[in-house]
Amino acid sequence: MSLIKLIPSALAILAASTVIASARDQLQIAGSSTVLPYATIVAEAFGENGEFKTPVVEGGGSGAGRKKLCEGVGESTIDIANSSSRISQSDIDLCKTNGVTDIMEVRIGYDGIVFASDINGPDFVLTPVDVFNAIGGTVAKDGALVANTAKTWADANAALPAQDILTFIPGTKHGTREVFDTKVLLEGCKTNGAYDLFLAASTAAEEADKKKDAEKQCFTTRSDGTAVDIDGDYTETLSRIAANKNAVGVFGLSFYENNTDKLKVATVNGIVPSVETISKGEYPVSRPLYFYVKKAHIGVIPGLKEYIAFFVSDDMAGPGGALADYGLVPDPELAATQAAVEAETVMGPLQ
Amino acid sequence: MTAPISLKGSPLHPRAAIDTRAxxxxxxxxTKARNATEKRFRAYGLSAIVVALLALVWLLVxxxxxxxxxxxxxxxTIPVTLDAALLDKGGKRDPADLSKATTVAYGKLLAASLGAEITAKGIDLGGMDAKALAKMISEESPATxxxxxxxxxxxxxxxINFTLLASGRIDGYYKGRVSMESAALDKNTSPEQLAMADKLKAAGVLSTSFNTGFMTMPDAxxxxxxxxxxxxxxxxxxYMMFVVLALALPIGVATSVYLEEFAPKNxxxxxxxxxxxxxxxxxxxVYGILGLSIFINFAGLPxxxxxVGGLVLTLMTLPRIIIPTRAALKAVPPSIRDAALGIGASRLQTITHHVLPxxxxxxxxxxxxxxxxxxxxxAPLLLIGMVAFVRDFPGAPPEGLFDPASALPVQIYNWTxxxxxxxxxRASGAIIVLLVFLxxxxxxxxxFRRKFERRW
Incomplete structure (x- = not known):
């Protein structure tokens, strides 16, 4: 066969395959690895009870998922992006340039972030300032900023066990790190007094830039091996704790709840993390979880609206539902979310 | 002219060889030094092998x-009475009616049946309620x-006599993963449930047997x-291997034959x-990135x-097929080609009748x-969306090639x-399956190499 004949026939095969491909009847979901277990639980239950196929759920991270959502409208793009942090303006702009204008924001509940150590180790009663005193890069001591030299937890707070400081914290690519930074390190930094000193020492001209500078300083952890960034997932943190029995790791509440036989959880501000204490707002370190839906696909991809409604239904995301059973903290405003999903409300501009 | 370097006294001196004590x-x-060097070298080699073997043994163990x-x-295995009042509220066996009974209803039915079976076997329920009983049963079983x-x-x-999966914790108890002590700390199970499992085992209701589901069931x-x-x-x-074989073999062999037998050397x-x-x-x-832009973004494949996985892997495999194929073609002695050409075969006949076989x-x-x-x-599958939770089996080929599916290494990655x-x-078990395939x-x-190998 000559080359001239070959090229059109190859193209014809490609075209034919595109025709077969254009009948997608399965939802495509991607995004946060924190939301992934919840999404798979819902997808599984959705697939086995409904008339629709089980959605395909991918991980890959919140940022990657939102970027995929914003690639455009059409069958070869995903329908839902799971996200453990709120969508950013740059994502919305990217969506707009690619023709994805209507996005529905669905908040599914809250995720608690807990400190846990080996089950046979001592109890930890932490406060944000203890954590900052233990792993903050520069701390305030007697009104002056000094490099952190605390060796044991007792150095950070005399009430804590005299155990060498070793912490496994989520790496910077994780959404969890953002919450850890703002809810633990920054809080501790402010209580410690380092924040005000950072603010005073900042050379930036604008007040807002000064604050940004000070926050950045607060987020800087020690680089002497006491605060180890974990870029993998919680399973890696767990195996590192199994190898270093005197380490303290940061986990998601659901992960901890499935490994209670190996891990001992630390209280923060005297509150034991649990679905109840987080939903009451007593436990301080938590964050909302979301997913974002491409509205243009509702009515085009079969089962999309049914899946969203099923996800936020009381059986799944409600108190005592399948997701709460696994460790998701139910959203007290779930009824409003259900109504918004029913009305297919598109999200407004970010505040 | 410089004086010749004196070799006297050194073993290189011609006279040194004629040592009377030799x-x-x-x-x-x-000689001693040379022999010692050889012995050391052998010891290094041996220790390298020992290290490699130890690593392999460690991995396999x-x-x-x-x-x-x-x-x-x-x-x-318990008898389950499929109560019509529970499962078919319409009473007409209408599929639409039947599907209204969700897995929640079936789960309650199974927990109640388990409770009834426990009482029937004369075991004391010991205050276990329906919720605790339901925790002993896998959530998969109601769906089955x-x-x-x-x-x-x-x-x-x-x-009917229904065989249901015990929950992961009870299964782990019989595999040594869960103990009474760990169960006491675990919110997913309790020592009472494990004790009940022991009693059920003694009564012959519960048993551990070969798991065919591991090879046949989808991800959960x-x-x-x-x-x-x-x-x-x-x-x-x-499916992916089928696509790779169907595309990479003909393209790879044709490329190699052309480059080796026909193409001018320039x-x-x-x-x-x-x-x-x-x-x-x-x-x-890199092939994953290429596949994403060509097959998904440009060609619009799902x-x-x-x-898509097969196409990407084809791109990756092609050079790995072309190189050994060219080597194999080169290894065929030129005398065979000359003989074929000499008795009047065309070049294509020479290749198809003699060189290729x-x-x-x-x-x-x-x-x-x-x-x-x-x-x-x-790695290449990561970018084309195959590292995903896929529960529905893809259809029969050729349409099934376009349905979402997972792959063995991806499943291992997901489970870890x-x-x-x-x-x-599960992840380690999947590694064993993959190793067996490999x-x-x-x-x-x-x-094949042994059977058809030829020496000239």
């Missing part, structure tokens, strides 16, 4: 130690029962590690040759589909090893990231 039995210092339990599973009833509505109203969510299987992953991997063919050698060394994730063992070996490499590849400790054994493929390659 004997084969007495080694001079130089840890994989098999963790993974073998995945091939056994704890089941309970529901599908069975939907497929055969005539079962409603009868009592974090809440049911006991139900997670490799079914979809094996089908997906098979700078351009040299450039192609260098490129092929380079492509074989390109990291596989995400997570074995066809003789090169076939080498080509097959290269192809199978290329396929084995493609089978174990995860799950929070439930039950998935550790060993089988390599064994076939060795068999």
């Amino acid at each position: 004997s084969l039995l007495l080694q001079d210092p130089r 840890s994989i098999f130690g963790n993974g073998l339990p995945a091939f056994r599973q704890t089941f309970m 029962l529901r599908n069975r009833v939907l497929a055969d509505p005539s079962l409603i109203g009868t009592t 969510s974090d809440k049911r590690p006991e139900a997670a299987g490799l079914g979809v992953a094996i089908v997906g991997s098979l 700078n351009f063919t040299d450039l192609i040759e260098v490129n092929i050698a380079n492509l074989a060394a390109v990291p596989s994730i 995400q997570s589909a074995p066809i 003789l090169a076939m063992p080498g080509i097959l070996t290269g192809t199978i090893i290329g396929l084995a490499q493609a089978l174990g590849e995860t 990231q799950r929070g439930d400790p039950g998935f550790v054994e 060993i089988a493929m390599n064994a076939v390659a060795i068999y």
Whole structure:
């Protein structure tokens, strides 16, 4: 066969395959690895009870998922992006340039972030300032900023066990790190007094830039091996704790709840993390979880609206539902979310 | 003119050889040193092998130690009365009515049946309520029962013997993963449940047997590690290997034959040759990026589909097939070509009748090893959406090639990231399955090489 004949026939095969491909009847979901277990639980239950196929759920991270959502409208793009942090303006702009204008924001509940150590180790009663005193890069001591030299937890707070400081914290690519930074390190930094000193020492001209500078300083952890960034997932943190029995790791509440036989959880501000204490707002370190839906696909991809409604239904995301059973903290405003999903409300501009 | 360097006294001196004490039995210092060097070198080699073997043994022991339990599973067999009042409220066996009874209803039915069976066997329930009983049963089992009833509505109203999966924690108890002490700390189970499981085992209701579901069932969510299987992953991997074989073998062989037998030797063919050698060394994730932009973004093929995975792996495998195929063609002696041409065969006849058959063992070996490499590849699949939770089996080919599917290495990767400790054994079990596939493929390659090998 000559080359001239070959090229059109190859193209014809490609075209034919595109025709077969254009009948997608399965939802495509991607995004946060924190939301992934919840999404798979819902997808599984959705697939086995409904008339629709089980959605395909991918991980890959919140940022990657939102970027995929914003690639455009059409069958070869995903329908839902799971996200453990709120969508950013740059994502919305990217969506707009690619023709994805209507996005529905669905908040599914809250995720608690807990400190846990080996089950046979001592109890930890932490406060944000203890954590900052233990792993903050520069701390305030007697009104002056000094490099952190605390060796044991007792150095950070005399009430804590005299155990060498070793912490496994989520790496910077994780959404969890953002919450850890703002809810633990920054809080501790402010209580410690380092924040005000950072603010005073900042050379930036604008007040807002000064604050940004000070926050950045607060987020800087020690680089002497006491605060180890974990870029993998919680399973890696767990195996590192199994190898270093005197380490303290940061986990998601659901992960901890499935490994209670190996891990001992630390209280923060005297509150034991649990679905109840987080939903009451007593436990301080938590964050909302979301997913974002491409509205243009509702009515085009079969089962999309049914899946969203099923996800936020009381059986799944409600108190005592399948997701709460696994460790998701139910959203007290779930009824409003259900109504918004029913009305297919598109999200407004970010505040 | 400089004076010659004196060699007197050194073993290199010609006179040194004529040492009156020289004997084969007495080694001079130089020979001793040379022999010692050789001995040391042998010791280094041996210790290298020992280190490599130890690493292999360590790997195999840890994989098999963790993974073998995945091939056994704890089941309970109980009689279940499929009450029409519960499952068919309309009473007309109408499929639409039947599907209204969700897995929640079936779950309650199973928990009640288990409670009834426990009482029937004369075991004291010990204050376990329906919720605690439900925790002993895998959440997968209600779905299995529901599908069975939907497929055969005539079962409603009868009592069937139903084999259900025990929950992951009870299964872990019989595999040594869960103990009474750990259960006391675990919110997913309790020592009472484990004690009840022991009693049920004594009564013959509960037993641990070979787990066929591990090979046939699809992936399952974090809440049911006991139900997670490799079914979809094996089908997906098979489909991809089929695509790779169907595309990479003909393209690879045609390329090699043309380059080796027909193409003129000039700078351009040299450039192609260098490129092929380079492509074989390109990291596989690069092919994933290429596949994403060509097959998904440009050609509009669906995400997570074995066809796209197969195409990407084809690109990756091509140079790995072309290089050994060319080597095999080169190894055919020119005298065979000359003889064929000499008795009047055309060049195509020479190749198809003589050169290709003789090169076939080498080509097959290269192809199978290329396929084995493609089978174990995860990185390129990451970008085309195959590293995903896929629960529905893809359809029959050719349409099924376009349905979402998973793949074996991807399934291992996914399971290592799950929070439930039950998935550790599943991941290691999946590694064993993948290793068995790879060993089988390599064994076939060795068999072909041995069987058809020729020496000239």
